[in-house]
Amino acid sequence: MRIFKLLAIAATSLGLVTSAHAAGGAKHAHAPEEGWTFEGTFGYFDQAQLQRGYKVYRQVCAACHGMDLMRFRNLGQKGGPFHDHNYPNPNDNPIIKQLAADSAEVDIINQEDGSDDVRTRNSSDPFPNPYANSAQGRYANNGALPPDLSVITKARHGGASYIYSLLTGYPSEKDMATKYAKLTVPDGQYYNPYFAGDVTPNWAGDPRHRHYDGSEHDKDMLPSGGMLAMAPPLGDDMIEYDDGTPATVDQMAKDVSAFLTWAGEPKAETRKKLGFAVMIYLLILTVLVYLSYKQLWRNVEH
Amino acid sequence: MSGPSTYEPKTGFEKWLDTRLPIIRFANDTAIDFPTPKNLNYWWTFGGILAVCLIIQIVTGIVLAMHYVPDTTKAFASVERIMRDVDYGWLIRYIHANGASMFFLAVYIHMFRGLYYGSYKAPREVLWILGVVIYLVMMGTAFLGYVLPWGQMSYHGASVITSLIGAIPLVGDTVKTFLQGGPAIGDPTLNRFFSLHYLLPFVIFGIVVLHVWALHVPGNNNPTGVSVKDVKKDTVPFHPYYTVKDGFAILVFLMIFAYFVFYAPNSLGHTDNYIEANPLQTPAHIVPEWYLLPFYAILRAITFDIGPIDAKLGGVIAMFGAIAILFVLPWLDTSKVRSMRYRPLAKQFFLLFVVCGIGLGFAGANNPDDLLFKFREDQLVVAYTDEAGNSAKSEGFAEYHDAKHFMEELPEAANPGLEISKSGFKWLWFAQLMSLYYFAYFVVILPVLGVIEKPKPRPASIADSVLGHAKPAGGTPIPGAANGSPARDDA
Numbered sequence A: 001m002r003i004f005k006l007l008a009i010a011a012t013s014l015g016l017v018t019s020a021h022a023a024g025g026a027k028h029a030h031a032p033e034e035g036w037t038f039e040g041t042f043g044y045f046d047q048a049q050l051q052r053g054y055k056v057y058r059q060v061c062a063a064c065h066g067m068d069l070m071r072f073r074n075l076g077q078k079g080g081p082f083h084d085h086n087y088p089n090p091n092d093n094p095i096i097k098q099l100a101a102d103s104a105e106v107d108i109i110n111q112e113d114g115s116d117d118v119r120t121r122n123s124s125d126p127f128p129n130p131y132a133n134s135a136q137g138r139y140a141n142n143g144a145l146p147p148d149l150s151v152i153t154k155a156r157h158g159g160a161s162y163i164y165s166l167l168t169g170y171p172s173e174k175d176m177a178t179k180y181a182k183l184t185v186p187d188g189q190y191y192n193p194y195f196a197g198d199v200t201p202n203w204a205g206d207p208r209h210r211h212y213d214g215s216e217h218d219k220d221m222l223p224s225g226g227m228l229a230m231a232p233p234l235g236d237d238m239i240e241y242d243d244g245t246p247a248t249v250d251q252m253a254k255d256v257s258a259f260l261t262w263a264g265e266p267k268a269e270t271r272k273k274l275g276f277a278v279m280i281y282l283l284i285l286t287v288l289v290y291l292s293y294k295q296l297w298r299n300v301e302h
Numbered sequence B: 001m002s003g004p005s006t007y008e009p010k011t012g013f014e015k016w017l018d019t020r021l022p023i024i025r026f027a028n029d030t031a032i033d034f035p036t037p038k039n040l041n042y043w044w045t046f047g048g049i050l051a052v053c054l055i056i057q058i059v060t061g062i063v064l065a066m067h068y069v070p071d072t073t074k075a076f077a078s079v080e081r082i083m084r085d086v087d088y089g090w091l092i093r094y095i096h097a098n099g100a101s102m103f104f105l106a107v108y109i110h111m112f113r114g115l116y117y118g119s120y121k122a123p124r125e126v127l128w129i130l131g132v133v134i135y136l137v138m139m140g141t142a143f144l145g146y147v148l149p150w151g152q153m154s155y156h157g158a159s160v161i162t163s164l165i166g167a168i169p170l171v172g173d174t175v176k177t178f179l180q181g182g183p184a185i186g187d188p189t190l191n192r193f194f195s196l197h198y199l200l201p202f203v204i205f206g207i208v209v210l211h212v213w214a215l216h217v218p219g220n221n222n223p224t225g226v227s228v229k230d231v232k233k234d235t236v237p238f239h240p241y242y243t244v245k246d247g248f249a250i251l252v253f254l255m256i257f258a259y260f261v262f263y264a265p266n267s268l269g270h271t272d273n274y275i276e277a278n279p280l281q282t283p284a285h286i287v288p289e290w291y292l293l294p295f296y297a298i299l300r301a302i303t304f305d306i307g308p309i310d311a312k313l314g315g316v317i318a319m320f321g322a323i324a325i326l327f328v329l330p331w332l333d334t335s336k337v338r339s340m341r342y343r344p345l346a347k348q349f350f351l352l353f354v355v356c357g358i359g360l361g362f363a364g365a366n367n368p369d370d371l372l373f374k375f376r377e378d379q380l381v382v383a384y385t386d387e388a389g390n391s392a393k394s395e396g397f398a399e400y401h402d403a404k405h406f407m408e409e410l411p412e413a414a415n416p417g418l419e420i421s422k423s424g425f426k427w428l429w430f431a432q433l434m435s436l437y438y439f440a441y442f443v444v445i446l447p448v449l450g451v452i453e454k455p456k457p458r459p460a461s462i463a464d465s466v467l468g469h470a471k472p473a474g475g476t477p478i479p480g481a482a483n484g485s486p487a488r489d490d491a
Helices: A002-019 A047-059 A072-076 A094-102 A134-140 A159-168 A173-177 A216-220 A249-264 A268-297 B012-018 B023-032 B042-067 B075-084 B089-116 B125-147 B152-165 B172-180 B187-216 B238-263 B290-301 B311-332 B344-365 B400-409 B427-452 B462-467
Strands: A106-109 A116-119 A190-192 A226-228 B035-037 B235-237 B371-374 B379-385 B391-393 B417-421 B424-426
Touching: A047 A249, A072 A094, A159 A249, A216 B400, A268 B089, A268 B238, B012 B023, B023 B187, B023 B238, B035 B238, B042 B075, B042 B089, B042 B187, B042 B238, B075 B089, B089 B125, B089 B238, B089 B290, B089 B344, B125 B152, B125 B187, B125 B290, B125 B311, B152 B172, B152 B187, B152 B311, B172 B187, B235 B238, B290 B311, B290 B344, B290 B427, B311 B427, B344 B427, B371 B427, B379 B400, B424 B427
Parallel strands: none
Antiparallel strands: A106 A116, A190 A226, B035 B235, B371 B424, B379 B391, B379 B417
């Protein structure tokens, strides 16, 4: 059986090899103190949190970030923020219909005279993109195109924790005046210790990454992270949650990270549930086959 | 091993068919009654595991191809559509993506097993060579498949590999243009990569048939390396003895597979591949999938020109050479003893070779110029213009305030700037050392060891070795083996 132990070690070390290419220089992303409900073998999404997260996305993020792979019906599918078991087909769900109808109209061609026309957005339509094209998106954001958020948690190391850390990680004005006083932040740019990048060219202190030790030299140490074009997007009470949860920056960051994780892989919860059943099945079958093997070979010297 | 057939047709239909197409006889002789050494350990189960991997990849791949769109503007979204809207599409895609990794994990173990137990030696050279061909086609297939989701790593990985082909003298550019279907990577590239990615698994399947055929002529090697001498005493029929043992191993393997599919489906991939390909934005580090990293490290280890060969071509030659050398391995290893169980020196060099392979993998994952470890803490150096107008550099400072003090003392025209002086062991040097050992293992160590090494006594037969479990000294030594004369496993 030693060989299988070796195999398991080999398999896990594979994971280590690939995780070795982490983004250089950025601060390591961390989960909120209480962790995420969706992590681990029995992870699940909290529907109330997904609804709050959707609201943050819609009212804050959606001003600049599209989610081209998402359709309104996705919000009402099993495991989604507005799933209602009375509506197995999410396209019948009145909440979903309303959410779609409240969004920007869809450009169509009038089939009678061929002119440009618009119609109300349906539940089967994708989320509207804030920009007509990527050139417009760049033009509106100092040349930096806001990335699509459909699979953002799969496209960044750290996933939900990265989004959460980035959103809550913008330094306070006090920190910028003390700890990061030697940092020159160009116009239209913002410093964030969790953003992958290198601030050496903007740093007037020690150009080496070193550990903070609490001494007066700390203000000389090159900080981790980089500059991005996104201003701190969240502020306390900038939106109002329907369930009365206080809309602190920390709460909104948590909620929207959870929503984006769900949207990045809406079938993740199903996957883990099925996985558990598959594992149990394989385990039982493996034990049975092992016993057959022992039984069959009991009289064979080998 | 392919002795006289033991199959006897029983029903009328079987008798009728047996004189026309003896396919049942063939199946019986290769998969049921096939005499298999009774001492095979778990390392021998990976052949069966690999067959399962190939079938899983082909079946899931065919289903994925029903939904995938090979168009640079739609490929990325079509893959995500499989994840979101196709029934169990997420499962099929994750099995296929992780299946590639599992396939390579199994093939590496299978190959290391062959290397340790001398399964490439006479009379199994053709069997080994066919295996290396399968491995080569597998790497091609995996690379083509990785391009299809059209993520950042797909695109830029394809761009690195096709540019390598362009480094080959004379024909390079033409081959590159054929591969890309034009002067740059685009729709024609994606379409032919998709076409070839669908074709190659069936090529692999065909070679696997040959591989199994070539196995069934000499029969299985075994942990002692000693050939089967008495079919009755040394072997058991493949079914049910090895179907059940392989079955158990396959199930354990499937559990590891399932762990990745259900609980860590993206852990073996690169996050950048979930960003749609953008030719104008190159990722910070372009790396292939983990199973190609050792060869990527060898490719990047050649940073110097060798005579008329420039570094780029040298890297390409080294990378392909690392695989090509496996083809001639049966003739490089001069030892007559198959199993390293009885080769005390070779065993240690083999262990180092495994470490070297894994080390190359890590070297491939890291930036060659990054430091594996530091000789000392990084120091600061002040670069400035001295009074005579020449550029000058200060000595190294450990502390920032000392460097700053030095800068403040300089005259105004000095225009000082801070630089970091690093001193440490680069990943590049590690990759070069490991690459050196990789080639030395085949062209120096194995040929020399066969001549100078004194093998330990081997059991006279498989049956002896099996009974010898009770006696720690092993079975009857082969006369002559102990005094270093070339001992034969076939004696």
